[in-house]
Amino acid sequence: MRSTRQADHSNAVFRYFAAKGNLTDTERDELNRLLHFVRQHTPNTELCTQGEVQQPRILLTGWACQQQVLRTGRRQIIRFLLPGDFIGSLECPLQPAMSAVVALTLGTLADARSLLQAVHEPNETNRGLATLVRSAVRAEEAGLRDHIVRLGGRTAYERVVHLILELHSRLQEVGLAEANSFVMPLTQESIADALGISFVHTNRTLQQVKRDGLFGIRAGLVTIQNLGEMRRIAEWQDD
C-alpha cells in the first residue's frame, strides 16, 4: 500500500510547478533533466543538520519538517515539508542552515543545485522556471507568516483547525488531497510540536473538534466534514 502511494506522489513536484504557472514543454523537459538525481530516506532521517552547509534539494515524496530543539527538550516544528517543497535556503545555498530538517515518513529527495544554478543565470529556456522558483520562495515566506499568526494570535482550537486547512490546501496544490479528505502521516505529538501546545492537550482538542463535527482523523486519514465552519473559525483566506 505504501508503494502505491509513493507511486502516486512521484510527480508531485511537476504538479506543483504546473499549478503555479504554465510550463512550456521545453521547460518541463528542462525541469525533468535538472532534477534527475534522486535519493531515498527513511523516517527520522536528518535531511539537514543544524549549523551545517546544505545543498538545496526538493522533496519529491513523503513528509518532513523543519525543526529546532530547545534546551528544555521541547522541539518546535517551524514548518512541514510536503512533496514539491524546497529544502534549504534558496537565496544563499552556501550559508549554514540554522535549523534541522527531519524526515517524518519514507520519502525521496531530488538534488536542486542544477535547477537553482540555472535560475540564477537566466536565459530564454528557463525564464519560466525562475519565476516559479521565486513564487515558491514567496509561498514559503507566506507560510512562515501564517504560522506566526497561528502561534501568537489563535487559541489551541483555532490552531488545530487552521493547520488542517493549510495542509489540505497545500496537498491539493500537488494533487495529493481529495475535496474533503487527505492522508496525514503526522502523530499528535508532531502536531503539538508544530502548534506550540502539549500533545495531551492536542489530543483533547482534536476530540473536541471531532465532537463539533468539523473534521476527524482516523488511521492517518483526515476527513473534513464542515469546511465552511472550519474556514470561519480559522479565518481562512486563500492566496
Next chain:
Amino acid sequence: MRSTRQADHSNAVFRYFAAKGNLTDTERDELNRLLHFVRQHTPNTELCTQGEVQQPRILLTGWACQQQVLRTGRRQIIRFLLPGDFIGSLECPLQPAMSAVVALTLGTLADARSLLQAVHEPNETNRGLATLVRSAVRAEEAGLRDHIVRLGGRTAYERVVHLILELHSRLQEVGLAEANSFVMPLTQESIADALGISFVHTNRTLQQVKRDGLFGIRAGLVTIQNLGEMRRIAEWQDD
C-alpha cells in the same frame, strides 16, 4: 531631540549594507542614486495595506511593524521593521501583500524599485548589491523562523528576553545601539502583540526581568545589565 535622533539614523541603510559586505565606492554611489526618492510618514500610518499591491521600499528611519488583525480584535505583530529593512516582498513585488505594515514612529521611506530592478538585471557595477539584497532576504526569513520558535517553544519570560536580544542585535548592525543600551520606542502593548501574550502579563514579566537584574526599560531606553544571563535564558545564538 527627535530631530537629532533622526539625523543620526539617516544613513542606517548604508551601515546595514556595509555590515553585510564590503561595498565598492561605485556600488555605494549606485546605492545612493537608487534610493534617492524619500517620503516621510507619521506614527500609525499604514505603509502597506493588507491585500493591496505594494511597491518595494526601504525603511530609512523610524520603526514600523508588519501585522495582521484578527476577528477577535487581537493583532499579531509578525515582525518589527527597523531602519535598513525592506518593506514588501522582494521576490514578487507585484503580488498583493497578505499583511499590513504600520508605522510605529515618525520615519522616512525610500523607494526601492530601482534598486530591485537593478538587482534582477545583474551587471558588473551592482553584482555586490544583488548579493547584499539576497542576504537581507535570508536574514528576514531567519527572523521569521526565530519568531516562530519564540512563540511556539518559549515561555513569556523567555520571549521577552529573546525579543530584546534580537532588537539589540539588529540595531547594532545598523549602528543604532550601544554595547548595553538602545532606544526602543515600543509600548508594552506592541511587545505583547508581537509575543502573543496580553499586555498586562507583559508588564508583569518586564518587572520580573528587571527584578532579576537582566535589563530595564525606562522612558523608551533599554538598559542591558546582564547580557550573558540573558543569552543563556533565551538560548541566543549569533548568526
Next chain:
DNA sequence: CGCTGCGTTGAATCCTATCAACGCTCGTGG
C-alpha cells in the same frame, strides 16, 4: 481643566501543562 495614552496593580477565572496511568496495535524474539 479634563482628556487620552500608557503604565501599574489586584482579584478571579480560564486555559493549558504536567504527571500518571492505562489500552491498543504491531513487530520482534524466545
Next chain:
DNA sequence: CCACGAGCGTTGATAGGATTCAACGCAGCG
C-alpha cells in the same frame, strides 16, 4: 505460538501560567 516492549493514543487529577476585568496613577496636551 505467546510474551514482551515500543510507539501512539486516551483519560483523570492536579498545578501553574496567562487572561480578563477592573481600577488607579501619571504625564502630556489641547
